[in-house]
Amino acid sequence: MASRYQSEGNVQAMPSKLVYVDLKTTGFKKDAQACQIGSCCEDEEFTCYTCPTIEFELQATYKTYFYSNEGVLYQEGRILETLPMSEAWERFLRFLEEKCGGNVTLVMHRDAYHLPIIKRHLKELGLLEKFSVICKGVIDTLQLFRKEYPQIKEEGRGYELDELLSIIGLEETKPSELDALVAAKNLKELVDHEISQGNIDSYVLNNYFKSLTYIQEAENAKEDAKILKTEMPSLSKETAEKLVGAGISYYLLLSTYNEAGESGIRSLLSEEVNGQVRVTKSSMVIRKNIYDLQNRIKTEVSSPLEEQ
Structure with missing residues (x-):
């Protein structure tokens, strides 16, 4: 990818700490539930599994190999240790608050998919207000790469996370589709690489920042x-x-x-x-x-x- 920002003067501090987040879920419908939360911030990492209360869509299981049966969560036939839904999301908020400083911007690849699921879970558990204090807003890297790098589409390539990694020569250790923490770490590696190469900077990231207040007003x-x-x-x-x-x-x-x-x-x-x-x-x-x-x-x- 051609460099767009080479001057060190363009590099500015983000107003809140960037926290990379990914979810693995039961599917793609509006009532989809999370089965894994993965997140990383600087050198800190967080992940946990929780067993959904609804069935997995076949398409989701085909992509991620997650499925459940009688309250047990599996991936590729392996039983996963899970937490109750409430404890999983409480731990995630504690991670944001204690390990990430409690003043964060969530960075997600396709926030239109992930954020509604996060907000719905937190609202059902009475944790949405606390989340709104900790999280200032979100940055959607899918929109960022689509708009900042139109040549990728022109070359007949896609904007899925692993394909972006391959384009810039970063080899993922494990497909992002299979593990939420791996996906979050891959996304961080991708953004860090583009920043280090001068292709994007905090000014560009800020252009794709949406506050939770703005998102709520839009909804x-x-x-x-x-x-x-x-x-x-x-x-x-x-x-x-x-x-x-x-x-x-x-x-x-x-x-x-x-x-x-x-x-x-x-x-x-x-x-x-x-x-x-x-x-x-x-x-x-x-x-x-x-x-x-x-x-x-x-x-x-x-x-x-x-x-x-």
Whole structure:
């Protein structure tokens, strides 16, 4: 990979300590559970196994060789020593707090997959608030390498962790797919190598940092957009998210339509704020908004008569 940052002046300290994390899980669905947590920070390492309460997906077992039976966790036929789910995650938080300094940024390869599982487990165990104090945010190295190194895709290669290691000439001791701690250590080795070569620095890493607050707000916005779509079915997902992002609720649209009619809706959606169109100037999109509002008003007006 060609060097992008050679000057020592570009190297700055990250505001919090980088902790590399990987999970092995039951699969790829939204209810997936962790069966192994692996993490490393500087010279410190952490790993533990826990037996999930749901079945492994066949695709996950095919990739990682993990499976469970009657409360026992196996990998390639070998029985693994496990901890109860609560103890496993409590130990992980203690590792972050005591061994990593308690002010950390989690570095993960594909945070959109790992972070929701981590947060769901911690929320179920009443540990999410403590985690939010310890962890300041996350960096997704998959997004980093995709955007900073587009030539990898152009060369017909992929961005899976082990393939990235092979591209830069680092031979992994064990496939990352089979062990969460190995994956975390491989990821750290990859990032450390790229930093040492001047290919990335803390400025680049900071560009891919997302605070937990930002992530939560984004999740809330998606939920609000889903609610808005139930009120206004003809909206596209993209338009619903734009409306929520602009602070426009269904009730604001409805009150605007009641007070100013179609012209009020057009003005609300197409006005420019700081040089940017608030939502859209598309006549078709605006018309869909008005159509939904008209139908909702008809429904609300007709409902009392139907009850009589």
